[in-house]
Amino acid sequence: MDSKLLKCFLHVLDAGGLTSASERLHLTQSALSRQLKQLESDLGVALFQRTGRGLIPTETGRQLERRARPLMAELERLAADIASDRQGVTGALALAVPPSVGVAAPANLIRRYRDLYPQVRLRVVSALSGAIQDGLLRGRLDLGLVHHPLTSAGLLHETLWRERLWLVAESAAGLDPETPVPLGEALAGPLVLTGSRHGLRVLVEGQAAGLGLALDVTVEVDSLRIMLETVALGLGRTLLPYRAIEAELASGRLCAAPVISPEVERVTVLAWPADRALSRAAEAMAELIRAELRHP
DNA sequence: GATGCATATTGGGACGCTCA
């Protein structure tokens, strides 16, 4: 098993078939087919089930994918670090931010990073906390801003900032920013929340458990924009930090009130995989995030 | 260390097979 065969294997998984993967790798389909066959022969197991319409990964193939992605990412970082010794910070960096962070802060971060490290191929994606943690664990992401608590022990993290949660409802509900709502009351009605693998849901469920309340989650939405739209239509209320709802409050489509008794804070952390060393490009980004985004 | 030869590996093209 060598890195070249693993790279082919992962490309076939990503592309969903030999033909499209061969185009990405600038090989012919037949050459890629043989690479795959060679890997399966080396390992003595079938990694794909062949059908007349493509390749379906076997359970062993999936198992190999889970182990191979971090390995390949580590190899790429190693190559980039060696190159960095000669050329400054280089290589590729994949950063993920949750949509609730907004667009201005990530855009400024990108501009600043590009100014400082123009040789790094930077990829920034927007995703919810659960998806970001998956991406970090699978080696598809290098760094991520994630809402605490994390659902995986395979990640390291450091706190960036804390935000108080607000109860958010359709505009007709009459919530007033000057009239805080007790947590027990905020959790009593029908709620629109993210799925159970995301930080917001874990946080709210933890608070409800502390009060001995059972949540009434009417809709699970893994998208901030759809969640806000769903709340605006009156299908339920939700809990979010002020920053995530600022624009909707200004437009009058939603109303909100801070939660008290107790106040609930959502903690945003910088997270990275525990089993891999950060590349120089990632270390540089982490430093920039600490300098630009961290606040007490 | 440089060179030449034999062998292995890799890739491209053509074609056949399978399946929706």
Place this chain on the structure above:
DNA sequence: TGAGCGTCCCAATATGCATC
């Protein structure tokens, strides 16, 4: 019938080894 994969054959390239 067309899309996608496997196999065969040939050419190019890489590698190993002996010789000078």
